[in-house]
Amino acid sequence: MYIDSHCHLFYEDFRDDLPEVIRRAEEAGVKAFIVPATDHRTAAEAVRLSERFPNLFVAVGIHPLDLQHYSDENLRTVESFIGHPKVVAVGEIGIDYFYDRSPRDLQQEAFARQLELAAAHDLPVIVHTRDSVEDAVCIATDAARRRPEWRTGGWRGVFHCFTGDAAAAETLFAHRFMVSFPGPVTFKTSSMPEVLKRIGLEHIMVETDAPFLTPVPFRGTRNEPMHIPLIARKIAEVLGVEPAEVERRTTANAVALFRLPIPL
Numbered sequence: 709m710y711i712d713s714h715c716h717l718f719y720e721d722f723r724d725d726l727p728e729v730i731r732r733a734e735e736a737g738v739k740a741f742i743v744p745a746t747d748h749r750t751a752a753e754a755v756r757l758s759e760r761f762p763n764l765f766v767a768v769g770i771h772p773l774d775l776q777h778y779s780d781e782n783l784r785t786v787e788s789f790i791g792h793p794k795v796v797a798v799g800e801i802g803i804d805y806f807y808d809r810s811p812r813d814l815q816q817e818a819f820a821r822q823l824e825l826a827a828a829h830d831l832p833v834i835v836h837t838r839d840s841v842e843d844a845v846c847i848a849t850d851a852a853r854r855r856p857e858w859r860t861g862g863w864r865g866v867f868h869c870f871t872g873d874a875a876a877a878e879t880l881f882a883h884r885f886m887v888s889f890p891g892p893v894t895f896k897t898s899s900m901p902e903v904l905k906r907i908g909l910e911h912i913m914v915e916t917d918a919p920f921l922t923p924v925p926f927r928g929t930r931n932e933p934m935h936i937p938l939i940a941r942k943i944a945e946v947l948g949v950e951p952a953e954v955e956r957r958t959t960a961n962a963v964a965l966f967r968l969p970i971p972l
């Protein structure tokens with residue numbers, strides 16, 4: 709059994725055929741889905757979807773590219789979903805210097821504030837970074853240090869679509885954050901195989917980030933959770949282990965991080 713630790717199934721792209729998408733994923737062995745919202749409205753949509761599909765779980769938060777919706781009121785709306793039985797994380801939150809759509813100090817403030825929200829509710833976070841791994845690692849580990857009671861002995865979150873180096877990953881592991889890898893790990897140009905060889909399997913997860921980041925050989929088409937095994941197979945090849953081992957480890961990690969009510 710695989711878990712897609714990050715897929716945006718509330719997107720328009722899936723409006724017409726979501727039950728099919730979920731069925732195809734399940735046939736491919738992908739049995740659970742973590743769906744991170746990007747603002748207060750998509751949080752409501754994602755929660756509604758989670759009420760329709762038993763193995764669909766949700767993260768709520770305001771994405772760094774959606775900070776036009778960042779306000780006290782919208783943050784209160786986001787917070788109001790915490791406590792719903794299918795809400796398992798705060799996310800996605802983080803920093804994006806590639807598109808730089810909002811001032812950097814505002815991005816950092818929104819990120820720090822939502823880390824605080826996660827700590828207050830003892831939930832893990834799903835962190836988005838782009839050209840910002842260093843600053844995001846700094847802010848997240850600082851939050852972890854200031855909040856020692858936040859998931860002590862457990863996990864505090866994941867840096868998704870991880871693109872940092874092995875040293876950044878090791879720093880995150882030390883502060884009880886995992887990292888996850890999407891389709892681009894299958895691209896010829898990816899530097900992630902080298903990073904994977906150094907950090908190994910222990911603290912990683914797999915994700916599609918659907919509908920984006922379709923893996924080889926389906927580039928150019930809509931991405932779906934059914935492609936998770938392609939990513940796992942590539943990671944297995946890089947590490948010289950059986951795909952079943954990648955499957956077991958990444959699934960156990962997702963169940964532990966999000967405290968999913970799924971028997972292993």
Ligand SMILES: [Zn+2]
Nearest residue numbers: 800836837869
């Ligand atoms: Zn992201």
Ligand SMILES: [Zn+2]
Nearest residue numbers: 714744800917
């Ligand atoms: Zn995402």
